Amino acid sequence: MMEHKPQRTVVRRWLAALVAVPALALFGAQAAHADALDAIVKRGTLRVAVPEDYPPFGSVGPDMKPQGYDIDMAALLAKSMNVKVELVPVNSSNRIPYLQTDKVDLIISSLGKTPDRAKVIDFSAAYAPYFQGVFGPADINVKTPADLAGKTVGATRGALEEIALTNLAPKATIRRFDDNNATIQAFLSGQVQLIAAGNVVAAAIIAKHPPRLPEMKFVIKDSPCYVGLAKNEPRLLAKVNATIEQAKTDGTLQAFSKKWLGQPLPATF
Numbered sequence: 578m579m580e581h582k583p584q585r586t587v588v589r590r591w592l593a594a595l596v597a598v599p600a601l602a603l604f605g606a607q608a609a610h611a612d613a614l615d616a617i618v619k620r621g622t623l624r625v626a627v628p629e630d631y632p633p634f635g636s637v638g639p640d641m642k643p644q645g646y647d648i649d650m651a652a653l654l655a656k657s658m659n660v661k662v663e664l665v666p667v668n669s670s671n672r673i674p675y676l677q678t679d680k681v682d683l684i685i686s687s688l689g690k691t692p693d694r695a696k697v698i699d700f701s702a703a704y705a706p707y708f709q710g711v712f713g714p715a716d717i718n719v720k721t722p723a724d725l726a727g728k729t730v731g732a733t734r735g736a737l738e739e740i741a742l743t744n745l746a747p748k749a750t751i752r753r754f755d756d757n758n759a760t761i762q763a764f765l766s767g768q769v770q771l772i773a774a775g776n777v778v779a780a781a782i783i784a785k786h787p788p789r790l791p792e793m794k795f796v797i798k799d800s801p802c803y804v805g806l807a808k809n810e811p812r813l814l815a816k817v818n819a820t821i822e823q824a825k826t827d828g829t830l831q832a833f834s835k836k837w838l839g840q841p842l843p844a845t846f
Contacts, residue, residue: 731771
Protein backbone atom coordinates (compact mmCIF):
# COMPACT_ATOMS: atom_id res chain seq x y z
CA MET A 578 0.00 0.00 0.00
CA MET A 579 2.89 2.34 0.73
CA GLU A 580 3.84 2.54 -2.91
CA HIS A 581 0.58 4.42 -3.67
CA LYS A 582 1.12 7.20 -1.11
CA PRO A 583 2.91 9.60 -3.47
CA GLN A 584 0.12 9.17 -5.98
CA ARG A 585 -2.54 9.91 -3.35
CA THR A 586 -0.60 13.00 -2.27
CA VAL A 587 -0.55 14.29 -5.85
CA VAL A 588 -4.30 13.73 -6.18
CA ARG A 589 -5.01 15.58 -2.93
CA ARG A 590 -2.91 18.55 -4.06
CA TRP A 591 -4.66 18.55 -7.41
CA LEU A 592 -8.10 18.60 -5.73
CA ALA A 593 -6.99 21.36 -3.37
CA ALA A 594 -5.87 23.42 -6.33
CA LEU A 595 -9.25 22.96 -8.01
CA VAL A 596 -11.04 24.17 -4.89
CA ALA A 597 -8.79 27.22 -4.73
CA VAL A 598 -9.41 28.27 -8.34
CA PRO A 599 -12.92 29.75 -7.81
CA ALA A 600 -11.71 31.69 -4.77
CA LEU A 601 -8.76 33.07 -6.74
CA ALA A 602 -11.04 33.91 -9.65
CA LEU A 603 -13.45 35.71 -7.34
CA PHE A 604 -10.63 37.67 -5.74
CA GLY A 605 -9.30 38.61 -9.14
CA ALA A 606 -12.74 39.77 -10.29
CA GLN A 607 -13.12 41.94 -7.21
CA ALA A 608 -9.68 43.44 -7.70
CA ALA A 609 -10.42 44.13 -11.34
CA HIS A 610 -13.51 46.17 -10.38
CA ALA A 611 -11.91 49.41 -9.32
CA ASP A 612 -13.96 51.69 -7.10
CA ALA A 613 -15.39 54.45 -9.32
CA LEU A 614 -14.81 57.28 -6.83
CA ASP A 615 -11.16 56.26 -6.37
CA ALA A 616 -10.73 56.07 -10.14
CA ILE A 617 -12.14 59.60 -10.59
CA VAL A 618 -9.89 61.06 -7.90
CA LYS A 619 -6.83 59.25 -9.26
CA ARG A 620 -7.60 60.45 -12.81
CA GLY A 621 -8.21 63.97 -11.56
CA THR A 622 -11.21 64.36 -13.87
CA LEU A 623 -14.93 63.73 -13.54
CA ARG A 624 -16.42 62.75 -16.91
CA VAL A 625 -20.04 63.83 -17.13
CA ALA A 626 -22.62 63.19 -19.86
CA VAL A 627 -24.55 66.44 -20.41
CA PRO A 628 -27.09 67.74 -22.96
CA GLU A 629 -26.00 70.35 -25.49
CA ASP A 630 -29.30 71.18 -27.17
CA TYR A 631 -31.83 71.16 -24.32
CA PRO A 632 -31.98 74.60 -22.69
CA PRO A 633 -32.15 75.56 -19.91
CA PHE A 634 -30.55 72.30 -18.74
CA GLY A 635 -27.75 72.25 -21.27
CA SER A 636 -26.93 74.23 -24.41
CA VAL A 637 -24.17 76.18 -26.13
CA GLY A 638 -24.05 79.80 -24.99
CA PRO A 639 -23.20 82.95 -26.99
CA ASP A 640 -19.53 82.42 -26.05
CA MET A 641 -19.73 78.89 -27.56
CA LYS A 642 -19.30 77.35 -24.12
CA PRO A 643 -21.75 74.89 -22.51
CA GLN A 644 -24.22 76.46 -20.11
CA GLY A 645 -27.28 75.42 -18.14
CA TYR A 646 -28.57 73.85 -14.95
CA ASP A 647 -26.94 70.48 -15.70
CA ILE A 648 -23.62 72.13 -16.56
CA ASP A 649 -23.58 73.96 -13.22
CA MET A 650 -24.48 70.74 -11.42
CA ALA A 651 -21.62 68.86 -13.11
CA ALA A 652 -19.18 71.58 -12.07
CA LEU A 653 -20.48 71.47 -8.48
CA LEU A 654 -19.96 67.71 -8.22
CA ALA A 655 -16.46 67.92 -9.69
CA LYS A 656 -15.58 70.65 -7.17
CA SER A 657 -16.87 68.47 -4.31
CA MET A 658 -14.44 65.75 -5.43
CA ASN A 659 -11.59 68.25 -5.91
CA VAL A 660 -11.18 67.26 -9.58
CA LYS A 661 -11.67 68.90 -12.97
CA VAL A 662 -14.88 68.40 -14.92
CA GLU A 663 -14.93 66.95 -18.44
CA LEU A 664 -18.25 67.57 -20.19
CA VAL A 665 -19.28 64.91 -22.72
CA PRO A 666 -22.21 65.97 -24.96
CA VAL A 667 -24.89 63.28 -25.31
CA ASN A 668 -28.47 62.88 -26.48
CA SER A 669 -31.38 60.97 -24.99
CA SER A 670 -30.56 57.73 -26.81
CA ASN A 671 -26.84 57.42 -26.08
CA ARG A 672 -26.48 58.83 -22.57
CA ILE A 673 -27.07 55.50 -20.76
CA PRO A 674 -24.87 53.47 -23.19
CA TYR A 675 -22.07 56.00 -22.59
CA LEU A 676 -22.30 55.25 -18.86
CA GLN A 677 -22.46 51.49 -19.38
CA THR A 678 -19.38 51.49 -21.62
CA ASP A 679 -17.32 53.65 -19.23
CA LYS A 680 -17.18 56.68 -21.52
CA VAL A 681 -18.51 58.77 -18.62
CA ASP A 682 -18.67 58.50 -14.84
CA LEU A 683 -22.05 60.21 -14.39
CA ILE A 684 -25.10 61.22 -16.41
CA ILE A 685 -26.39 64.72 -15.65
CA SER A 686 -28.79 65.20 -18.53
CA SER A 687 -32.30 65.98 -17.26
CA LEU A 688 -32.59 62.25 -16.63
CA GLY A 689 -35.87 60.95 -15.22
CA LYS A 690 -36.15 57.77 -13.14
CA THR A 691 -38.10 54.84 -14.57
CA PRO A 692 -38.35 51.17 -13.51
CA ASP A 693 -36.69 50.02 -16.74
CA ARG A 694 -33.77 52.42 -16.34
CA ALA A 695 -33.36 51.40 -12.69
CA LYS A 696 -32.64 47.86 -13.86
CA VAL A 697 -29.44 48.94 -15.61
CA ILE A 698 -28.20 52.05 -13.76
CA ASP A 699 -28.47 53.59 -10.30
CA PHE A 700 -29.93 57.00 -9.47
CA SER A 701 -28.97 59.72 -7.04
CA ALA A 702 -31.36 61.86 -5.06
CA ALA A 703 -33.23 64.42 -7.21
CA TYR A 704 -31.14 67.47 -8.06
CA ALA A 705 -33.50 69.49 -10.29
CA PRO A 706 -37.25 69.98 -10.54
CA TYR A 707 -38.84 68.80 -13.74
CA PHE A 708 -42.60 68.97 -13.87
CA GLN A 709 -45.66 69.89 -15.82
CA GLY A 710 -47.73 72.61 -14.22
CA VAL A 711 -50.02 75.57 -14.68
CA PHE A 712 -48.35 78.99 -14.86
CA GLY A 713 -49.72 82.51 -15.00
CA PRO A 714 -49.36 86.11 -13.83
CA ALA A 715 -49.24 86.85 -10.12
CA ASP A 716 -52.54 88.74 -10.21
CA ILE A 717 -54.52 85.65 -11.25
CA ASN A 718 -55.40 83.69 -8.12
CA VAL A 719 -55.14 79.99 -8.99
CA LYS A 720 -53.89 77.33 -6.58
CA THR A 721 -55.77 74.17 -7.58
CA PRO A 722 -57.37 72.68 -10.70
CA ALA A 723 -60.80 73.71 -9.35
CA ASP A 724 -59.69 77.36 -9.46
CA LEU A 725 -59.39 77.12 -13.26
CA ALA A 726 -63.19 77.20 -13.66
CA GLY A 727 -63.98 80.05 -16.01
CA LYS A 728 -60.29 80.65 -16.81
CA THR A 729 -58.70 80.31 -20.26
CA VAL A 730 -55.67 78.02 -20.32
CA GLY A 731 -53.31 77.43 -23.24
CA ALA A 732 -51.81 73.97 -23.76
CA THR A 733 -49.94 72.06 -26.47
CA ARG A 734 -52.19 69.51 -28.14
CA GLY A 735 -51.33 65.93 -27.16
CA ALA A 736 -48.81 66.91 -24.48
CA LEU A 737 -48.96 65.21 -21.10
CA GLU A 738 -50.15 68.37 -19.36
CA GLU A 739 -52.93 68.94 -21.92
CA ILE A 740 -54.25 65.41 -21.48
CA ALA A 741 -54.06 65.58 -17.68
CA LEU A 742 -55.65 69.03 -17.47
CA THR A 743 -58.61 67.91 -19.56
CA ASN A 744 -59.46 65.46 -16.77
CA LEU A 745 -58.40 67.61 -13.82
CA ALA A 746 -60.22 70.82 -14.80
CA PRO A 747 -63.33 70.04 -16.83
CA LYS A 748 -64.73 73.54 -16.19
CA ALA A 749 -61.66 75.33 -17.57
CA THR A 750 -61.58 76.67 -21.11
CA ILE A 751 -58.58 74.92 -22.64
CA ARG A 752 -57.24 76.35 -25.89
CA ARG A 753 -55.03 73.84 -27.67
CA PHE A 754 -52.11 74.71 -29.95
CA ASP A 755 -50.01 72.57 -32.26
CA ASP A 756 -46.60 73.10 -30.63
CA ASN A 757 -44.90 74.69 -27.64
CA ASN A 758 -43.91 77.83 -29.53
CA ALA A 759 -47.51 78.50 -30.51
CA THR A 760 -48.61 77.91 -26.92
CA ILE A 761 -45.98 80.34 -25.64
CA GLN A 762 -47.00 83.01 -28.17
CA ALA A 763 -50.66 82.60 -27.17
CA PHE A 764 -49.72 83.39 -23.59
CA LEU A 765 -47.44 86.30 -24.50
CA SER A 766 -50.07 87.87 -26.75
CA GLY A 767 -52.85 87.57 -24.18
CA GLN A 768 -54.92 85.00 -26.09
CA VAL A 769 -54.98 82.89 -22.90
CA GLN A 770 -54.77 83.87 -19.24
CA LEU A 771 -52.67 80.91 -18.12
CA ILE A 772 -50.53 78.21 -19.65
CA ALA A 773 -50.18 74.49 -18.90
CA ALA A 774 -46.63 73.45 -19.72
CA GLY A 775 -43.39 71.91 -18.54
CA ASN A 776 -41.21 74.06 -16.33
CA VAL A 777 -38.65 74.30 -19.16
CA VAL A 778 -41.33 75.93 -21.32
CA ALA A 779 -42.11 78.35 -18.51
CA ALA A 780 -38.40 79.16 -18.34
CA ALA A 781 -38.43 79.96 -22.06
CA ILE A 782 -41.34 82.36 -21.50
CA ILE A 783 -39.53 84.08 -18.64
CA ALA A 784 -36.43 84.45 -20.83
CA LYS A 785 -38.52 86.51 -23.28
CA HIS A 786 -39.38 88.98 -20.48
CA PRO A 787 -43.07 89.52 -21.12
CA PRO A 788 -44.80 92.41 -19.33
CA ARG A 789 -46.30 89.98 -16.80
CA LEU A 790 -43.97 87.16 -15.82
CA PRO A 791 -45.61 83.76 -15.26
CA GLU A 792 -45.38 82.14 -11.85
CA MET A 793 -46.13 78.53 -10.98
CA LYS A 794 -49.71 78.00 -9.79
CA PHE A 795 -49.70 74.24 -9.16
CA VAL A 796 -47.97 71.06 -10.34
CA ILE A 797 -49.81 68.68 -12.66
CA LYS A 798 -47.18 65.93 -12.71
CA ASP A 799 -43.83 65.80 -10.94
CA SER A 800 -40.87 64.07 -12.65
CA PRO A 801 -37.61 65.45 -11.23
CA CYS A 802 -34.12 64.98 -12.65
CA TYR A 803 -31.58 62.55 -11.18
CA VAL A 804 -27.87 61.87 -11.63
CA GLY A 805 -27.30 58.49 -13.28
CA LEU A 806 -24.50 56.23 -12.04
CA ALA A 807 -23.17 52.80 -12.94
CA LYS A 808 -24.61 49.97 -10.87
CA ASN A 809 -23.04 49.02 -7.54
CA GLU A 810 -20.89 52.08 -6.85
CA PRO A 811 -21.96 52.85 -3.26
CA ARG A 812 -19.13 55.28 -2.42
CA LEU A 813 -19.67 57.39 -5.53
CA LEU A 814 -23.44 57.35 -4.95
CA ALA A 815 -22.95 58.47 -1.35
CA LYS A 816 -20.66 61.30 -2.46
CA VAL A 817 -23.11 62.52 -5.09
CA ASN A 818 -26.04 62.37 -2.68
CA ALA A 819 -24.11 64.19 0.05
CA THR A 820 -23.24 66.99 -2.39
CA ILE A 821 -26.86 67.30 -3.53
CA GLU A 822 -28.09 67.41 0.06
CA GLN A 823 -25.54 70.10 0.94
CA ALA A 824 -26.59 72.10 -2.14
CA LYS A 825 -30.21 71.94 -0.98
CA THR A 826 -29.25 73.06 2.51
CA ASP A 827 -26.98 75.94 1.55
CA GLY A 828 -29.26 77.34 -1.17
CA THR A 829 -27.13 76.36 -4.19
CA LEU A 830 -29.95 74.40 -5.85
CA GLN A 831 -32.34 77.24 -5.12
CA ALA A 832 -29.96 79.59 -6.94
CA PHE A 833 -29.67 77.16 -9.88
CA SER A 834 -33.46 76.97 -10.18
CA LYS A 835 -33.93 80.75 -10.12
CA LYS A 836 -31.06 81.27 -12.55
CA TRP A 837 -32.02 78.67 -15.15
CA LEU A 838 -35.72 77.96 -14.60
CA GLY A 839 -36.77 81.44 -13.52
CA GLN A 840 -38.65 79.99 -10.58
CA PRO A 841 -37.83 78.99 -6.99
CA LEU A 842 -37.70 75.30 -6.20
CA PRO A 843 -41.17 73.83 -5.57
CA ALA A 844 -42.02 73.66 -1.88
CA THR A 845 -42.22 69.87 -2.10
CA PHE A 846 -38.77 69.44 -3.71
